[in-house]
Amino acid sequence: MRRSSLQISILTLVVILVSAGILFGQSDADAAEQKIKGVPSVTLPDAAKMEFLYGTMLAEVKVDDTGEVKEVTQIVGPDWTCPNYESRGLTVLRDYIRAQAKKVTFEPVSKDEKPDSPLHWVEFKFTAPEEKGSDVVGARLVPVRTVKGGVLNGTALKLAKPTYPAAARAVRASGTVDITVLISEKGDVISAEVTSGHPLLRHSARTAACTSKFSPTLLERRPVKVSGIIHYTFVL
Numbered sequence: 001m002r003r004s005s006l007q008i009s010i011l012t013l014v015v016i017l018v019s020a021g022i023l024f025g026q027s028d029a030d031a032a033e034q035k036i037k038g039v040p041s042v043t044l045p046d047a048a049k050m051e052f053l054y055g056t057m058l059a060e061v062k063v064d065d066t067g068e069v070k071e072v073t074q075i076v077g078p079d080w081t082c083p084n085y086e087s088r089g090l091t092v093l094r095d096y097i098r099a100q101a102k103k104v105t106f107e108p109v110s111k112d113e114k115p116d117s118p119l120h121w122v123e124f125k126f127t128a129p130e131e132k133g134s135d136v137v138g139a140r141l142v143p144v145r146t147v148k149g150g151v152l153n154g155t156a157l158k159l160a161k162p163t164y165p166a167a168a169r170a171v172r173a174s175g176t177v178d179i180t181v182l183i184s185e186k187g188d189v190i191s192a193e194v195t196s197g198h199p200l201l202r203h204s205a206r207t208a209a210c211t212s213k214f215s216p217t218l219l220e221r222r223p224v225k226v227s228g229i230i231h232y233t234f235v236l
Contacts, residue, residue, distance in 0.1 A: 033116055034063055037105040044126045045096050051089035054128035055079035055140055059101035062118050067106035072098045073119065078126065079140050080193040082210035087184070097124055137182050137227040140191060147219060149228035152181065157215055162208035162232050168200035172236055177205035179230045185223035187214040198234075205232040 044054065055078030062071040075094050076083075104122050128141035137146070153159060168174075177197030182190045192209040194202045209230050216223045 034067065034106040034109055034120065036120075036122065037067060037107050039122065039124075040100050040103045042096075042100055042124050042126070045089075045092045047089040047092040048096075048126075049089075051087055052128070052141070053078050053081075053089050053093055054126045055081075057093070057097045057124040057126070059097055059104075059122045059124065061101050061104060061120055061122055063106050063120055064118070065109050065111075067108040069102050069104055069106075072101045075101075080191040082189055082192055084210055085184075085188060085190050087190075100124065137180060137191075140182065145219070145222075146182070146225040146227055147217060149183075149217070149226040152183075152214065152226070152228040152230055155214060156212050156230075157187065158213040159230070160208040160211040162201075162204040162234075164234060165200055165204050168198065168204075168234070169236070171200065173198045173200045174234050174236050175201070176231055176233045177201050179205055179209040179232065181209055181212075181228060181230055183214050183217075183226040183228070185216060185225060187216050189214075190225070192230075195229075197232075201232075201234050205234075208232065 057075065057077040059075050060073045061069045062073055064070050075097055078093070081090070101122055101124075106120070149155065162177075175198055178195045180193045180195050182192075184190050189210050189212055192206050194206050197205060209232075212230070214226070217226045218224070
């Protein structure tokens with residue numbers, strides 16, 4: 001299964017944190033990995049279907065030595081959905097994933113084994129139906145009531161300005177970062193996927209895109225979603 005760049009970044013961060021734990025005294029001899037034993041089947045809630053919130057959800061769970069999930073620490077997704085975006089369908093979906101994540105079971109570890117980390121990522125995938133007239137925006141299949149807006153920089157009510165990361169300045173990283181966005185009927189940014197640009201500039205640009213605001217777009221007097229691109233140029 002192909003993972004999105006967002007998923008890879010998250011999982012890479014987890015690997016880095018685990019590695020750091022090993023460096024601070026945990027050896028390979030006493031390290032153990034708790035493997036997933038069972039994951040419940042999932043069905044996309046109706047409220048999420050109405051908003052076409054298909055894609056991959058990631059749930060970070062805290063697991064005890066018996067393999068039981070004790071806590072769901074965070075939920076990411078679906079796909080490139082902005083962390084600040086809120087809607088009824090997304091709230092229902094997050095609550096549903098939180099409940100399903102608590103049902104995931106892991107292989108227990110013995111008293112002599114020490115888990116690398118009590119935190120693990122669990123993936124839940126919702127595949128969108130193939131609909132005639134649908135369009136793919138980033139990693140998401142968007143329903144037909146979506147119009148293509150091209151470059152959207154000049155159409156924003158508020159185009160949030162990204163901060164220049166200190167790490168990027170230190171290595172004199174510059175250039176343009178392109179963000180493919182999906183805008184809701186209310187003008188909020190639903191999702192933002194980085195499609196090009198320096199790695200040290202991408203997170204800042206995506207954060208800015210997610211907090212931008214647009215005017216609602218009407219098609220035949222009805223509000224519709226808009227897909228397009230935001231360019232952010234970083235100059236030293």
